[in-house]
Amino acid sequence: MTAVEARDVKLSFGETPALRGASVAVEPGEIVAVMGPSGSGKSTLLHCLAGILVPDAGEIHFDGHRIDTLSEHRRSVLRRDRFGFVFQSGQLVPELTAEENVALPLLLNGVKRAAALKEARPWFERLDLAGLERRRSGELSGGQAQRVALARGLVARPGALFADEPTGALDSLTGEQVMDLLVSSAREQGTTVVLVTHDARVAAYADRQVIVRDGKVNALVSA
Numbered sequence: 110m111t112a113v114e115a116r117d118v119k120l121s122f123g124e125t126p127a128l129r130g131a132s133v134a135v136e137p138g139e140i141v142a143v144m145g146p147s148g149s150g151k152s153t154l155l156h157c158l159a160g161i162l163v164p165d166a167g168e169i170h171f172d173g174h175r176i177d178t179l180s181e182h183r184r185s186v187l188r189r190d191r192f193g194f195v196f197q198s199g200q201l202v203p204e205l206t207a208e209e210n211v212a213l214p215l216l217l218n219g220v221k222r223a224a225a226l227k228e229a230r231p232w233f234e235r236l237d238l239a240g241l242e243r244r245r246s247g248e249l250s251g252g253q254a255q256r257v258a259l260a261r262g263l264v265a266r267p268g269a270l271f272a273d274e275p276t277g278a279l280d281s282l283t284g285e286q287v288m289d290l291l292v293s294s295a296r297e298q299g300t301t302v303v304l305v306t307h308d309a310r311v312a313a314y315a316d317r318q319v320i321v322r323d324g325k326v327n328a329l330v331s332a
């Protein structure tokens with residue numbers, strides 16, 4: 110059984126076709142990089158796989174279940190309970206401390222504050238962020254903030270982590286450090302990862318790369 114799968118997915122924004130029959134199947138625990146030119150449909154595919162967008166045609170499956178036919182409410186519960194997300198930058202809640210940001214998915218899942226913070230704390234050691242627990246996002250470097258976002262994406266041990274250009278705002282060395290930590294943490298807990306990037310060095314961290322062109326996944330390259 111695949112962990113995350115799109116079958117012949119089509120989606121248009123008004124007159125603009127973003128996906129024209131995109132199919133991709135990701136195995137449990139696999140790390141797949143989605144590459145391709147600007148505007149080819151990478152983010153749209155990621156949003157469909159993550160149950161954020163609903164395709165006009167085709168199917169999305171997670172863990173053996175079709176998810177594109179679920180109600181908006183059930184998809185949002187699925188996203189909250191089973192998925193983690195990391196975006197390009199600026200996605201931390203600025204009013205919260207770093208440790209509160211990491212704990213957020215647990216708090217949203219109903220874990221009590223003290224227990225959630227206790228689970229959040231080991232991530233600071235693991236991601237080389239020790240000592241920064243009480244800082245707010247404005248007091249973190251780009252690389253630190255992105256590692257906090259990564260911890261937040263993984264803290265609830267999601268079945269799948271969806272990352273859209275997670276290193277896009279970082280210099281290449283910092284980006285590689287974030288990727289190193291993303292890959293090792295995801296492997297440690299067996300999280301399936303779908304990662305959109307246009308950077309070949311970032312994609313090289315994945316087990317497999319797929320290329321989106323003109324709204325189709327039309328090339329497979331072994332990493």
Ligand SMILES: Nc1ncnc2c1ncn2[C@@H]1O[C@H](COP(=O)(O)OP(=O)(O)OP(=O)(O)O)[C@@H](O)[C@H]1O
Nearest residue numbers: 122125126127146147148149150151152153154307
């Ligand atoms: N919310 C939207 N409304 C209208 N058109 C959209 C929207 N989102 C994406 N599109 C269009 O759909 C197509 C695919 O966009 P998408 O963002 O998926 O591409 P991408 O490969 O992720 O691009 P990039 O690498 O530049 O981020 C593009 O033509 C884009 O302009």
